[in-house]
Structures are given as structure tokens and as C-alpha cells.
Amino acid sequence: MEAGWQRQGKLWSNLKELCDVLRIPSAAVHTDEELLFQHVQFKTGQRIHTIGQPFDTLYIVHSGFLKTVLIDEFGNEQVLSFPMKGDLFGVDGIHTKRYASEAVALSNCDLILLPFKKLTALGRAHPEFEHAMYSVMSRELVREQAMVSMLGALSAEARVARFLVNLSERYADMGYSSKLFNLRMTRHEIGSYLGLTLETVSRTLSAFNEIGLITVDQRSIGIKDLDALKTLRRLPPSSTRAKQSGAKKAKAAASKEPDQPDGEWDSLATA
Amino acid sequence: MEAGWQRQGKLWSNLKELCDVLRIPSAAVHTDEELLFQHVQFKTGQRIHTIGQPFDTLYIVHSGFLKTVLIDEFGNEQVLSFPMKGDLFGVDGIHTKRYASEAVALSNCDLILLPFKKLTALGRAHPEFEHAMYSVMSRELVREQAMVSMLGALSAEARVARFLVNLSERYADMGYSSKLFNLRMTRHEIGSYLGLTLETVSRTLSAFNEIGLITVDQRSIGIKDLDALKTLRRLPPSSTRAKQSGAKKAKAAASKEPDQPDGEWDSLATA
DNA sequence: CGCACTTTTGAACAGTATCAACAAGTGTGG
DNA sequence: CCACACTTGTTGATACTGTTCAAAAGTGCG
Numbered sequence A, B: 001m002e003a004g005w006q007r008q009g010k011l012w013s014n015l016k017e018l019c020d021v022l023r024i025p026s027a028a029v030h031t032d033e034e035l036l037f038q039h040v041q042f043k044t045g046q047r048i049h050t051i052g053q054p055f056d057t058l059y060i061v062h063s064g065f066l067k068t069v070l071i072d073e074f075g076n077e078q079v080l081s082f083p084m085k086g087d088l089f090g091v092d093g094i095h096t097k098r099y100a101s102e103a104v105a106l107s108n109c110d111l112i113l114l115p116f117k118k119l120t121a122l123g124r125a126h127p128e129f130e131h132a133m134y135s136v137m138s139r140e141l142v143r144e145q146a147m148v149s150m151l152g153a154l155s156a157e158a159r160v161a162r163f164l165v166n167l168s169e170r171y172a173d174m175g176y177s178s179k180l181f182n183l184r185m186t187r188h189e190i191g192s193y194l195g196l197t198l199e200t201v202s203r204t205l206s207a208f209n210e211i212g213l214i215t216v217d218q219r220s221i222g223i224k225d226l227d228a229l230k231t232l233r234r235l236p237p238s239s240t241r242a243k244q245s246g247a248k249k250a251k252a253a254a255s256k257e258p259d260q261p262d263g264e265w266d267s268l269a270t271a
Numbered sequence C: 001c002g003c004a005c006t007t008t009t010g011a012a013c014a015g016t017a018t019c020a021a022c023a024a025g026t027g028t029g030g
Numbered sequence D: 001c002c003a004c005a006c007t008t009g010t011t012g013a014t015a016c017t018g019t020t021c022a023a024a025a026g027t028g029c030g
Helices: A004-010 A015-022 A116-125 A127-153 A156-173 A187-194 A198-210 A226-231 A238-243 B004-010 B015-022 B116-125 B127-153 B156-173 B187-194 B198-210 B226-231 B238-243
Strands: A012-014 A036-042 A047-049 A057-063 A066-071 A077-081 A102-105 A109-115 A180-182 A214-217 A220-223 B012-014 B036-042 B047-049 B057-063 B066-071 B077-081 B102-105 B109-115 B180-182 B214-217 B220-223
Touching: A012 A015, A015 A036, A015 A057, A015 A109, A015 A127, A057 A116, A077 A187, A077 B127, A109 A116, A116 A127, A116 B116, A116 B127, A127 A156, A127 B077, A127 B116, A127 B127, A127 B187, A156 A180, A156 A187, A156 A198, A156 A220, A156 A226, A187 A198, A187 B127, A198 A214, B012 B015, B015 B057, B015 B109, B015 B127, B057 B116, B077 B187, B109 B116, B116 B127, B127 B156, B156 B180, B156 B187, B156 B198, B156 B220, B156 B226, B187 B198, B198 B214
Parallel strands: none
Antiparallel strands: A012 A036, A036 A109, A047 A102, A057 A109, A066 A077, A066 A102, A180 A220, A214 A220, B012 B036, B036 B109, B047 B102, B057 B109, B066 B077, B066 B102, B180 B220, B214 B220
């Protein structure tokens, strides 16, 4: 038992662990740093913060999957992002001192709390940490810009294709299989995220399956032709598709290859 | 002649002026602060930075109008924002140390240079300035989120309407008329920004003009019914529109009311 | 003055949304 | 344990919003 913060099933992290999760260099950080960061757990469906709630802390995903949403004047959800391991969220609360969006757990989650006061204090003590925080916020902004660009210019098929490619790369980053994974969100949520209806998402996934780019079985996705997905701009007409149905009846259902955690507390089992 | 930085037609600003332009509290700032920030001028059409160019400084618009764009693999521009007085841009360069977007002057511009190194140093010396910078970056993120939401959920008419409302409010903030102003960008650029074609933008403006919400004469826009623009979700069918053309033949062409600067160097004439 | 760019408007078409029916899976309570 | 309600996902038919292609007029600049 190396430290007190290991008690209670790892409810705390030190600065080095925080940096590692965020994928920022922790070289210059003193490993003897006393500062500890509290973890907090949420179960599937629970709300982390709501719109208008007073802001004081940022969240870093240690494990699990979430969505952040905006709610329009008539209660319709607009999905903004699907935070997962290593992502920071809550940043939109800094400006008005109130969260501008709502965050909901799509699976059981383990989050690291980063009080904004602590962040600024830390930035003053560790210049390279301050730089890293600006960098992470910049990364978020670039991500949003890419979303705007996608929504503004790409067809439905291209959006879904890029969504799958991004997810695949994200899973690879996290050390899971990039070829076989489960979606943590519904078609409706994907559609909202991509500016499409759930029917269009469903049809597009079916079409990709038909031409052998992927396999689909409910939430289970198998990537079969990553390059095609990456470069796809628009689908060939369905008349062309009808013929070439060959070797692609391999429903992914049977394969039980270990792809990603599905446990009670995602990747928290390493106690 | 109060200070050396007034020489050469106001090429420098102190910290207080910087904060004022950014609309952040400068109360705690020492007015005797020695630090000066260089200005730089760009003429219409000039490029401030390009994609991939090494990043080291942020820009704050002191006067003038710009656009920031992404360029896709085949050279198509995707407009991301239209920075104007008080806006910060270049933030997307922090993460990868290279600008992720390109900024172009739509009018003659006067920009304040904020070297990123200077920003971080300043943040350490003035905690409230550091907080303000986080706040401004958060504001940018919220703005991008609003764009994503708009592109994902609103009809073409609603997008154009909201664009006009935002512009109107922005002009009001800057002290210009919110009821009569000139667009600094082409229909094509507006369309790119809103995820529409230039034809749709043109048609929508014409339709708004027909039903009396605005007056349009090329780049000149007159706001006639702000509330209707704010709440507009979708236009009544054109068959309905045909009848009710009444008191709205007032082409804005004749009115030469002073609305905003159009000089050689926008609002730089106050020397 | 001429040429390139911008804007407007029309007509036909295409891509998605909408509406609807149904199937499969999940949880609840009798 | 099964009946029932509810959520999620698939697929089809149809309508409609916005794009594409095209033509012409207006604007501005060298």
C-alpha cells in the first residue's frame, strides 16, 4: 500500500496521474507533489452538471463515457460531444460562471474533479502545467471547429463515416480495439451530434454494412475498410450496390473478442 | 503628447487599453504598468496567418473586420468566424504550435499583437488577467458550441435570421447602429459560415425583405422587425406571402445615416 | 471601357426529413 | 413466468427543403 490516497478504492489522484490521463507531459512535475485530486463516480444516466448551475469545477474523464448537450427552448437535446477517457469538460462554464451545457453519463463513470481555483493556482506554481491547460482548451476549440466544418460542408454519409473513424482512433488511443467496439450512444444521440435524424443514421450504417465497409449488429460496430471510410465523400448509387454483395454475411454477433470494458465500473476494476 | 507609445500614429497600447478592448475588467491593473503591446495594420484582403504557420502570437481586433477559414483537401474555404472589434483569434494555434486556421482581413484592420509568452507571463503577474484570458477562451468555446447547435438543428431561414440578429447585437456593442449596417462579407462567405449555398442566402434575404422583416440593398441591411427575426423558426409558405405586401417598398438605398466607419483605416482616424 | 466578381432569380433535381409500421430487446409487476 | 409497456432500431413511402445548374443584371476596379 503505497499511499493514503489509495484508500477507499482509489478516490484520489496526484498531479502526475492527472497529467497522464490528460495526455500532457508531466516531466517537470515533482512526483512528491502533495496535491491530490478527488475522484467521483456516476452511474449510467446520472447528470454531472446541468445548464445554469453555478460553475466551479472542471471534470476529467478517468473512465467511462458521457455526452454533453444543449437544451433548446422547447426541450430538444442537441448533443455537443461524447467525452471519454482523457477528455476535459465543463470549460464552457468559465465565462459566465455557470455551465452552458449539461453532462450526462452514458455508462458508469469515474471522473477526476479539477476545481477551477486549483487549476489557476497550479498554473502559477507550474508554468508548464499552465501551458498544458491552455493547450487542452485549445484542443477543445479545434475539435469544435472541425465539427462546424463537418456540419457545414459534408453529406450525411461522410459525417457518419468520419464519426466512425474518429471513434475508432479514439478507442485505439485508449488502448482498446479500433476494429471492433460498441457504441455507447443511441442512433438518436448520434444523429443529434451529426445534425441528422436517427433514421438517416440507421440507414447509413446499414448501407455501409451492405457494401462491406463495416459490420453492424445493434450497438456493435466492426470496422472493415478504414481507408474507404476515411476518404468517403458520397456513396455510390444503390443500384450499383445491389450486385456486389459477396463475402460480407459475417455478422459480428458471434465474435466475443475482448474489445473494451463492460464492467460495473469501466476500467476501475484494477484495484 | 502623453507617452512615447503614441508616436507613429498609435502603434502601441498599454495593458488597460488591451483589457478595455477585450471587454474584461481592468480594475486591478496598475495603470502605471510599463508593458506595451504592439499594433499592426493589415489592408483588405491581406492574410494575417495561414494554416500550418508556426504559432506564437494571438491577435485582438482593435478595429476592422476579418474572417477565419479552414481549407479542405480540395481548396474549398469553410468560414469559421467573422472576428471584429474586441474579438480574440489565433487561439487554435496553441495546441499544435501551428495555426489550425487562416485569418483574412475583410476591411483594413488594426490588430493588437499578444505574444503567447507575454500572455502567460502576464497571467502569473496578474491573477485577474489570467482569469480573464481563460474567460475569453471559454467565451470562444461557447460561441463555437452555439454554431454547432445552429448548424445541427436550424432551418436555412432560422440560420440567416440568427446571423442578422447576432450581427445587429455585435454592432450595438461596438457603438454602431444596430438597425442599419453594411455586411463586410459576400453571400458566399455568409453561406459558408452558415452551412448554406450563396443562392439560399440571397433568396432568404430577399424573402425577409419581401415580408418586411428587413430591407436589403446589396451589402446594406436595415433591421425592421428584430423580434420576428429572433423568434423565427420557419417562413410562412410563399403563397401566403404573395398577398400581404403592403407598406414596405422603402428601399434602404437612399438613407445615408452614419452607421459605421468606412474610412481608410476603420476607426483609426481618432489620432 | 471592359472584365471579373457579386448578386438575384428561375427551374429541375437530389438528399434528408417526416410519417408510419414493425421487429427486437428490456424491464416491470401481477 | 408471462403479459405488458416502453425503448431502441430497421425499413419503406412520400414530401419538402435546399442544392445545382443556368442566365442575366448590377457593381467595382484597373
